[in-house]
Amino acid sequence: MLARNRNLLLLLPAILLVGACFIYPVTWLLQRSVSEPVWGLQNYVTIFTKNIYIGVLWNTASIAGATTILCALIGFPVAYSMVHSRPWIRRVLIFVVLIPFWTSILVRTFAWLVILQRGGLINDMLIGIGLITEPLDLVYNRFGVLLGMVQILLPFMVFPLFSVMARIDGSYFKAAINLGANPIRAFLRVYLPLTMPGLATGAMLVFIISLGYFITPEMLGGRGDTMIAQLIFQRIDEFGDWPLASALAIVLLVGTGLLFVFINAVLKFRRGRI
Amino acid sequence: MFYSDKFWGSLRGVVNCLLVVYMLAPLVVVLVISFSSALFLSFPPPGFSMQWYDKMFSNPTWTRSLITSVKIMVPAAILSTIFGTAAALALSKMKSKWSVFIRGLLMAPLIIPVIITAAAIFGVFRIWGLYGNLQGLIIAHVVLTLPYVMSTVSANLVMFDTRLEDAAANCGATPWMTFRRVTLPLISPSVLSGLLFAMVISFDELVVSLFLSTPQVRPVTVQMWSNIKGDTDPTIAAIATALFLFSLLALLVDGIARRRSGRAPGL
Numbered sequence: 001m002l003a004r005n006r007n008l009l010l011l012l013p014a015i016l017l018v019g020a021c022f023i024y025p026v027t028w029l030l031q032r033s034v035s036e037p038v039w040g041l042q043n044y045v046t047i048f049t050k051n052i053y054i055g056v057l058w059n060t061a062s063i064a065g066a067t068t069i070l071c072a073l074i075g076f077p078v079a080y081s082m083v084h085s086r087p088w089i090r091r092v093l094i095f096v097v098l099i100p101f102w103t104s105i106l107v108r109t110f111a112w113l114v115i116l117q118r119g120g121l122i123n124d125m126l127i128g129i130g131l132i133t134e135p136l137d138l139v140y141n142r143f144g145v146l147l148g149m150v151q152i153l154l155p156f157m158v159f160p161l162f163s164v165m166a167r168i169d170g171s172y173f174k175a176a177i178n179l180g181a182n183p184i185r186a187f188l189r190v191y192l193p194l195t196m197p198g199l200a201t202g203a204m205l206v207f208i209i210s211l212g213y214f215i216t217p218e219m220l221g222g223r224g225d226t227m228i229a230q231l232i233f234q235r236i237d238e239f240g241d242w243p244l245a246s247a248l249a250i251v252l253l254v255g256t257g258l259l260f261v262f263i264n265a266v267l268k269f270r271r272g273r274i
Numbered sequence: 275m276f277y278s279d280k281f282w283g284s285l286r287g288v289v290n291c292l293l294v295v296y297m298l299a300p301l302v303v304v305l306v307i308s309f310s311s312a313l314f315l316s317f318p319p320p321g322f323s324m325q326w327y328d329k330m331f332s333n334p335t336w337t338r339s340l341i342t343s344v345k346i347m348v349p350a351a352i353l354s355t356i357f358g359t360a361a362a363l364a365l366s367k368m369k370s371k372w373s374v375f376i377r378g379l380l381m382a383p384l385i386i387p388v389i390i391t392a393a394a395i396f397g398v399f400r401i402w403g404l405y406g407n408l409q410g411l412i413i414a415h416v417v418l419t420l421p422y423v424m425s426t427v428s429a430n431l432v433m434f435d436t437r438l439e440d441a442a443a444n445c446g447a448t449p450w451m452t453f454r455r456v457t458l459p460l461i462s463p464s465v466l467s468g469l470l471f472a473m474v475i476s477f478d479e480l481v482v483s484l485f486l487s488t489p490q491v492r493p494v495t496v497q498m499w500s501n502i503k504g505d506t507d508p509t510i511a512a513i514a515t516a517l518f519l520f521s522l523l524a525l526l527v528d529g530i531a532r533r534r535s536g537r538a539p540g541l
Contacts, residue, residue, distance in 0.1 A: 003367070006449065010364035014357045014380055014420060021417050022383055025394030032397070078293050081286040093290060096297045102521045103301065104478030106495055107514040110502055111300030114307060114511070121303060151296060212387020214481055219502065229389035236393060236485075246397075249390045256387060 026253070033246035043247035053231075053248075060228045063142070063217065064210035067149045071206045072199060074150065075157035079198075082158070083165045097155045105152060109219045112148050113139060116220075144220035152216065153209060157202035164198030197267070204263045208256050228252050301518060308511035326512035336513065339497040343477055345408055346493055350415035351472040357416065358423025358472075359465050363457070365424075366431040377424075384421035388481045391418070396485035406488035414486055415476045422475055423468035430464030463535040470524040477520060 033043050047053045082093050115121045116139035123135040138144060172194070176186035214229035221227075228248060235245035308326055310319030330336050361380060365373050383391055395414050396405070404410030438460070442452040458465075480495040487496045494513065501510055 007364040007367055010360040011376065014361040014424075015376065017357065017413070018380055018383065018417060018420065021395060021398075021413055022391065023379070025398040026390065028398050029390070029394045074293075077289045081289045081293075084282075085286060085290065089290065093293065096294050099297055099301070102474070102525050103518050104480070104495065104521070106478065106480050106498060107304070107517050108300055110498070110510060110514055111304045113502065114303055115300060151300075154297075212389055214389050229387065232389050232393055233484075236396070242397065245393060249393050252387055253390050 029246040029249050032242050033244075033250050036243040043243050044251070046244065047247055047251060056226050056228055056231050057251075059224070059226060060211055063145060063149070063213075063225065063227060064207050066142075066146055067153060067210045068203050068207045070146060070150045071153055071157040072203060075154055075161055075202060076195075076199070078154070079158050079161035079165055082162050097158050105215045108152065109148050109216050112144065112151075112220060116144055116147070139220055140222040142221070142225055145217050145225050148216040148220045149210060149213060153206045156205040156209060160201040160205070161195060161198040164195050168194050196270075200263075200267055200270075204260070204267075208259055211256055211259075212252060304511045304514050305518075307508050308515040310508050310511075312508070314507060326508045329509050330512045330516070333509070335497065336494070336509065339492050339494040342408070342491060343493040343495070346411045346415055346483075347473055347476040350412045350419060350476045351469055353412070354416045354419040354472045354476075355423050355465060355469045358420050358468060359427050359461075361420075362424045362427035362431055366428065366434070367436075377428075380424055381421045383417050384425075388418075392482040392485045395482060399486060405486055406491055408491060410486050411483060411491070411493065414482050415479060418479060418482060419472035419475045422471040423465075426468040426471060427461060427464045430461050434460060463531050466531050467528050470528050474521050474524045478517065 034041065036043075047057070078093070078097070082090050085093065113120075117123070118135040118137070120138070122138060123132075126132045127135065168191070172190050173186055176190045177183065181189065211227075212229050213227060214233065217225055217227045218230050218233075229252070232245050232248045232252070235241040235248065307319060309322050309324065311321035311323035311325070312319050330340075361376075365377055368376075395417070399405050399410045399414070402410075404413065434457075438456055439452050442456045443449075447455065478495060479493075480499060483493050483496050484499065487493060494517075498510055498513055
């Protein structure tokens with residue numbers, strides 16, 4: 001009994017803090033989204049019927065989707081290379097991929113701005129060697145957003161893939177080759193399916209985290225790349241439109257939550273079958 | 275050709291090099307530009323100079339915002355470490371179903387998109403008078419960093435042999451003495467990791483701070499944000515480098531502490 005009370009006492013500060021300064025504020029948002037200007041779902045109806053909001057929802061999904069696909073395309077060879085490199089190279093690669101966890105998104109996004117802008121490193125270089133005469137638009141568009149986001153989110157794809165690939169027995173692939181499959185077929189039918197659990201976990205993480213991105217699209221994107229998080233910020237910062245901003249936040253929260261539950265269920269189901 | 279190890283070996287080499295360039299080049303460029311003698315962001319810089327670091331420490335806007343960041347980071351990281359370690363200890367001893375629920379609740383600020391946390395906290399803190407002052411920012415940063423401390427310490431506690439505590443109690447130690455003399459020394463490396471983690475997260479935090487700060491109380495990341503959105507000069511590169519070095523230093527201290535305690539370096 002004494003030990004139990006002590007545990008509760010140890011937990012109390014954290015629970016009170018998170019309850020009062022996190023759970024309560026989120027429910028406060030939920031309440032504002034359905035109670036203003038009058039009680040009802042009018043704010044949600046606006047989000048899903050007005051073209052500008054639908055456009056932002058579409059941007060959010062398509063940027064997150066493209067980031068996921070690019071992370072998979074880049075992460076796959078990187079993870080493969082990590083598994084099959086010498087130990088010291090592997091350690092260097094892990095350190096390099098982990099840098100995102102140790103540098104702020106702000107610093108890295110700013111760095112891309114320096115490299116990509118019209119008077120930036122790449123444009124200066126290309127003009128310098130005479131390949132182009134007019135600077136290219138490499139930033140404030142979809143390209144810039146994706147370049148920045150993929151760099152930050154890559155570790156979430158690489159590490160699940162790495163841990164799965166490290167356990168794959170190389171003799172399966174050799175067996176397929178010896179049985180007459182060409183390397184492409186052996187890869188597609190034997191190696192790729194074996195990496196599926198890692199690929200699926202990585203894709204889920206990258207997609208869900210991408211949905212809520214704010215700093216990178218705001219700094220590297222153009223007007224046509226507004227994502228839902230930016231819209232929430234704008235609505236509050238510029239217009240003080242709390243009911244709509246709250247509804248957007250709840251849409252993002254419920255959307256990511258449902259997606260998480262759904263994908264987890266699918267992954268569990270598939271694992272059960274195998 | 276497809277079967278030769280040499281082909282695959284060199285292909286791996288190419289992949290590795292491209293990865294290193296993609297992940298590191300931006301940081302290297304910022305680092306180099308921060309020592310530029312030019313008046314704007316040009317690369318490669320025409321010469322070496324420390325002028326932007328001078329400017330960072332002489333311009334009151336930057337010094338004030340750096341001090342503000344430290345004033346938020348230190349109390350937030352300490353509180354978060356105390357609360358997070360206490361919660362992790364309690365959860366490790368709880369057997370009931372509630373512990374899973376409580377752990378999920380405390381981890382939630384890490385999992386849900388930070389823009390939601392930011393908007394929600396801003397809305398409520400404005401009513402409570404916690405907007406535009408240090409207290410509000412400190413409390414918000416404790417909420418945000420708590421999950422990092424808790425998960426770091428919890429990961430260590432999984433390997434902790436609780437029989438040591440029982441032994442101490444059997445020998446007549448009070449619970450506090452057991453904690454001070456047995457538990458804390460054994461989990462201290464992870465507590466230090468948690469503290470460093472919390473410091474880095476707090477110092478780098480932008481989104482919540484963007485909502486809660488005013489021009490009078492403005493941490494350095496928010497100041498950078500508003501400068502980048504306006505016109506940029508290499509001072510930002512100097513600040514960015516300082517931020518990066520701070521993170522690297524934390525990583526280094528963490529690595530040394532882990533090595534001394536005999537645990538594997540890295541995450």
